[in-house]
Amino acid sequence: MFDAIEAEVEPGTIENTVLDGLRGEREEVIADLRDPILGDLIEAELGRAIERFEITKLETLLALADRMELPSAVVDPLERTKAEAENGLEEHQELTEI
Structure with missing residues (x-):
């Protein structure tokens, strides 16, 4: 994917506050829980939050790719990843429906 934009940028891990x-908040809440069902709900909430965050970031990247008129070799993987995140969000929501 990075080859398609002809830039000399190496992909890597990006720290994200x-x-x-979200992970720190989860750790604090989980540490105080005694009920495993509540722990599962906290885990599901974290999953939903991460999927929503990822979808937002991917929407931004897709908007930038469109504005820069980047080729489908860049756009297609971003669209697939966004679809996967949307499916993941839906699965997390189904897990916590009552």
């Missing part, structure tokens, strides 16, 4: 905050 939002995700770090």
